[in-house]
Amino acid sequence: MNNNKLPAWINVLLLPLLNLALALAVSALVFIAVDVNPLDAAQLMIEGALGYQEGVGYTLYYATNFIFTGLAVAIAFSAGLFNIGGEGQAYIGGLGTGLVCLLLGPSMPFWIVFPVALLAGMAFGALWALIPAYLQAYRGSHVVITTIMFNFIAASLMVYLMVNVLKPEGEMSAVSAVFESNAHLPMMHDILGWFGIDFVRSPLNLSFFLALAALVLVWLLLWHTRWGYAIRALGSNPTAATYGGINPKRLTVIVMLISGALAGMLGMNEVMGYSQQIRLGFVSGYGFTGIAVALIGRGHPIGIFFASLLFGILFQGGNELSFEYANIEREMVEVVQSLVVLFSGALSLMLVKPVEKIYLALTASRANQANTQEA
Amino acid sequence: MKHAISLTAAAVALSLSSIASAAEFKPAVSYDTAGKHDRSFGQAVYENGVTAFQNDSGVSVFEYTPANETQREQGLDRLARRGYSPIITVGFNYSSALAKVAEKYPETDFVIIDSVVDLPNVKSLIYAEHEGSFLVGALAAMVSETNAVSFVGGMDIPLIRKFACGYEQGAKHVNADIGYYQNMIGSTPSAFADPVRGAELAKSQFSRGSDVVFAAAGGSGNGVYQAAKDEGKLAIGVDSNQNYMFPGTMLTSMVKLVGKSTYDVFADYKEGNFEAGLDVRNLAAGGIDWALDEYNRDLVSAEHEEAVKAIAQQIIDGEIKVHDYMASNDCSF
Numbered sequence: 001m002n003n004n005k006l007p008a009w010i011n012v013l014l015l016p017l018l019n020l021a022l023a024l025a026v027s028a029l030v031f032i033a034v035d036v037n038p039l040d041a042a043q044l045m046i047e048g049a050l051g052y053q054e055g056v057g058y059t060l061y062y063a064t065n066f067i068f069t070g071l072a073v074a075i076a077f078s079a080g081l082f083n084i085g086g087e088g089q090a091y092i093g094g095l096g097t098g099l100v101c102l103l104l105g106p107s108m109p110f111w112i113v114f115p116v117a118l119l120a121g122m123a124f125g126a127l128w129a130l131i132p133a134y135l136q137a138y139r140g141s142h143v144v145i146t147t148i149m150f151n152f153i154a155a156s157l158m159v160y161l162m163v164n165v166l167k168p169e170g171e172m173s174a175v176s177a178v179f180e181s182n183a184h185l186p187m188m189h190d191i192l193g194w195f196g197i198d199f200v201r202s203p204l205n206l207s208f209f210l211a212l213a214a215l216v217l218v219w220l221l222l223w224h225t226r227w228g229y230a231i232r233a234l235g236s237n238p239t240a241a242t243y244g245g246i247n248p249k250r251l252t253v254i255v256m257l258i259s260g261a262l263a264g265m266l267g268m269n270e271v272m273g274y275s276q277q278i279r280l281g282f283v284s285g286y287g288f289t290g291i292a293v294a295l296i297g298r299g300h301p302i303g304i305f306f307a308s309l310l311f312g313i314l315f316q317g318g319n320e321l322s323f324e325y326a327n328i329e330r331e332m333v334e335v336v337q338s339l340v341v342l343f344s345g346a347l348s349l350m351l352v353k354p355v356e357k358i359y360l361a362l363t364a365s366r367a368n369q370a371n372t373q374e375a
Numbered sequence: 376m377k378h379a380i381s382l383t384a385a386a387v388a389l390s391l392s393s394i395a396s397a398a399e400f401k402p403a404v405s406y407d408t409a410g411k412h413d414r415s416f417g418q419a420v421y422e423n424g425v426t427a428f429q430n431d432s433g434v435s436v437f438e439y440t441p442a443n444e445t446q447r448e449q450g451l452d453r454l455a456r457r458g459y460s461p462i463i464t465v466g467f468n469y470s471s472a473l474a475k476v477a478e479k480y481p482e483t484d485f486v487i488i489d490s491v492v493d494l495p496n497v498k499s500l501i502y503a504e505h506e507g508s509f510l511v512g513a514l515a516a517m518v519s520e521t522n523a524v525s526f527v528g529g530m531d532i533p534l535i536r537k538f539a540c541g542y543e544q545g546a547k548h549v550n551a552d553i554g555y556y557q558n559m560i561g562s563t564p565s566a567f568a569d570p571v572r573g574a575e576l577a578k579s580q581f582s583r584g585s586d587v588v589f590a591a592a593g594g595s596g597n598g599v600y601q602a603a604k605d606e607g608k609l610a611i612g613v614d615s616n617q618n619y620m621f622p623g624t625m626l627t628s629m630v631k632l633v634g635k636s637t638y639d640v641f642a643d644y645k646e647g648n649f650e651a652g653l654d655v656r657n658l659a660a661g662g663i664d665w666a667l668d669e670y671n672r673d674l675v676s677a678e679h680e681e682a683v684k685a686i687a688q689q690i691i692d693g694e695i696k697v698h699d700y701m702a703s704n705d706c707s708f
Contacts, residue, residue: 058449159562163532169704173467173490174532203445274445277471284443319446323439323453330410330442 006356012303016296016344018351020310023343027336034327041321041328048320049313055320057188057202063305063312064204064269067211069290070308071218072263074299078222079255080235085132085147086263087287088154089125093264094271095158096124098176098278101271102166105183113183117272118210118265125264126257128154133256137249143256151287162280174280185273205273207265211308214262219301221258231255263287295345314340402428402641403437403459405450407466409567410440415593415614416633420465420488423634428641436641448472455480461498461644463637464488467534473497484649486640488633489534496651500636503657504534505541506690507629508589509697510658510665511611512545513686514627515587516553517679518609523554525585527576527599529592530566531559533701538591538613538629540706541697548686548695556580560595570598577602577610587611587626600625609674618670626674628666636662659691 028038049059069086076083100117132146162174188204222228233241234251242248270282293311297303318333404425411421425436437459441447451472454462460483464473467490477485477494484496491499515524524546528535539557546553558576560566573595577588588603589611590596596613603610604624612618612628636656656662667675689695698708
């Protein structure tokens, strides 16, 4: 990605911040248009997301989802594959996790349910990515198209299962039974409570640590294993990678399986952690937001962590905004989020040229000064 | 003297605080994620319930719309913590979130529309959609010239099948041999916002012989009504009175008076009346009705009007039992 003439700190730090600032500047105009002081709104958003314990809990809970789906998109992208199917893979992955909780919950202790639910979530998510991966690798159907289609299939399948199979008798909304308590992930306020730390109730749960572990593991995989090298080689130049002895077809399938498995882990947070039952539509766009997270995070686990945090703040802080201001509708919060996606994702390269020009001009003038001083 | 003043002051303060805690009326509404401008359910609550009550009583109603599943519970929790009561939750999707929050705040009164949450501080407003659908089904069968009627549903969920099942029963009550076709638009929530598909399904049903179509499909219904107008067939609206949309081809609307119920709950609560528990708004209770106004007056003959009213009376009296799909999850009657 970095084929410009800028040093790393500008690429990694300054450009994303500039893009973010632009997005927020345009958002400010939207707030001014409805007579809300944008500074007050920004303050409320940040305080609501980070200023008190419950807000922090919600922010990190959202971030957990985005880490999973962001990593899923990023790892596929580093092999040159654009996996748009995170939404469906997370949905089916959550189904796997939920089924294990429903089936094993009544009879097995937590330390058995937990790993099986985690593995089932990853396996279901991976399997949902398998067919698009196979079609891409061996049949040449483009993975963008097939993964989008699989999102729809996942949605339909889940409706069928929720309505006809999983919904308990007499329940009106499409939700499964609530899991037994030994199939609940420990909540963060309980975990901290064991160590004598008081933390208010929030949806934040153990899966936050799973997400952090996933970040580290993806980093290790991509930059410190032969597989990771092969994945990145395939992503930057498939022809050279093939010439170098990498089997692109096999690797495509493997990468998509890992990607699907990462997306599938979202169910740990949403299904086993937060709602403790399978609900229709529990993914609610987190899979798509993962694409933006991966783009803003520049496909690097550290970047994805901060991008996930940013979106966590936007989701939680945005909710505070629409709660506190009667004239800020939920849709306006979505506009702010979309502007961030637009400037940081779609227009991420817009500022590269101007910044490059300024930077080169500055360094040139400095070099000139140095030269004249020497002379 | 000084003592007496401080005593009275204390008494006044005491009585004021007791008034504040006992009679504080801070109504709030939490809409479904579709929002309050969904042209259907949420909008009926917003316009005929919230707005009407604010105008009549001068009490402002706090409104909240969650953006995702998590925010349902988060929003309710915060409303309760801020001391709002009663809190009306719009839609069956709230049932699991409400069950958690209502248990946590036993002093707060909650209302849920379209679902049952069995807690001592929750009022569950249920509508007998099957009864209303039965009536419009009966009317459809009376006016059908091709001897076939049809149904277009939005998202394929039990609630929508409940409409369909009542409609089918009504049509077959009038004419046991009538042809009946039924299609659902889709299996995701977007099925409620797909007028193009709605129109397609309605047209295919017309080509199979139906000449009256009932749409319980949210925003997709607009496509169904448009198709009926284009082909000169009849359509039946849902939830709100939609007769005005296409005068001349809108036979009637199956009206679910959610806005009125919202208004009633607020008005009663203001007077200090609130009763938790199941509150079934059926034909007898005036929660469900069929719409007859200047826009469809010419389509419904006096004879048919009488017949439908007679059936309504029979349902109210219990002489006709309309099977509720959701009671058994199937439509065998």
